[in-house]
Amino acid sequence: DIQMTQSPSSLSASVGDRVTITCRASQSINNYLHWYQKKPGKAPQLLIKTASRLQNGVPSRFSGSGSGTDFTLTISSLQPEDFATYYCQQSYSALTFGGGTKVEIK
Amino acid sequence: QLQLQESGPGLVKPSETLSLTCTVSGGSISSSDSYWGWIRQPPGKGLEWIGSVYYTGSTYYNPSLRSRVTISVDTSKNQFSLKLSSVTAADTAVYYCARRDWSDRIPSIYYFDYWGQGTLVTVSS
Numbered sequence: 533d534i535q536m537t538q539s540p541s542s543l544s545a546s547v548g549d550r551v552t553i554t555c556r557a558s559q560s561i562n563n564y565l566h567w568y569q570k571k572p573g574k575a576p577q578l579l580i581k582t583a584s585r586l587q588n589g590v591p592s593r594f595s596g597s598g599s600g601t602d603f604t605l606t607i608s609s610l611q612p613e614d615f616a617t618y619y620c621q622q623s624y625s626a627l628t629f630g631g632g633t634k635v636e637i638k
Numbered sequence: 639q640l641q642l643q644e645s646g647p648g649l650v651k652p653s654e655t656l657s658l659t660c661t662v663s664g665g666s667i668s669s670s671d672s673y674w675g676w677i678r679q680p681p682g683k684g685l686e687w688i689g690s691v692y693y694t695g696s697t698y699y700n701p702s703l704r705s706r707v708t709i710s711v712d713t714s715k716n717q718f719s720l721k722l723s724s725v726t727a728a729d730t731a732v733y734y735c736a737r738r739d740w741s742d743r744i745p746s747i748y749y750f751d752y753w754g755q756g757t758l759v760t761v762s763s
Contacts, residue, residue, distance in 0.1 A: 566749040568685075576734070578750065621685070621749065626700060626701060627687040629684055629685040
């Protein structure tokens with residue numbers, strides 16, 4: 533199994549902050565890495581596909597980068613609606629998700 | 639706009655079979671550009687992919703759950719279903735159905751772009 537490790541597991545930030553979340557794969561996964569936003573009681577929302585492609589309708593303050601084993605999700609200017617938990621997911625071999633990063637209000 | 643809705647019992651006894659159905663509206667489950675999947679989230683934990691099905695009935699399961707999972711599709715009803723056998727308390731989770739976009743036609747590009755709201759299934763006697 534390919535293990536996905538996200539860091540940090542949680543962070544506190546203020547509106548307007550630049551936030552970076554990291555996802556590391558236990559082996560190279562090319563760019564088969566996708567990011568989701570999850571709010572309590574809501575379904576996950578796809579943000580980024582194949583490491584850097586912004587999903588239709590997602591604000592441009594979200595961006596993704598990386599290839600191989602190391603990936604990042606960046607929120608350029610945190611907005612109130614961005615406080616949520618973020619998950620990465622690899623699809624190189626079967627499908628596995630990272631443990632999540634909870635973004636909380638400072 | 640594609641919509642998915644899970645349905646099924648919210649309480650299942652240990653050792654029994656969990657059965658859920660996902661009804662797709664706003665689009666056809668027989669679309670060649672879509673796979674249909676199940677994902678779950680135990681309370682306080684992360685997401686776990688369970689498996690997926692194509693409208694032809696072709697399936698793809700999480701190796702860790704394969705022995706207990708059956709996913710099927712009913713194109714006449716625009717639905718697909720999940721059966722998870724021999725459940726234990728560890729199977730208590732919110733279960734989501736979702737659509738995989740297959741328009742890229744690249745096997746390793748596998749993400750879910752439409753999701754149902756999720757349904758909580760509790761395993762308890």
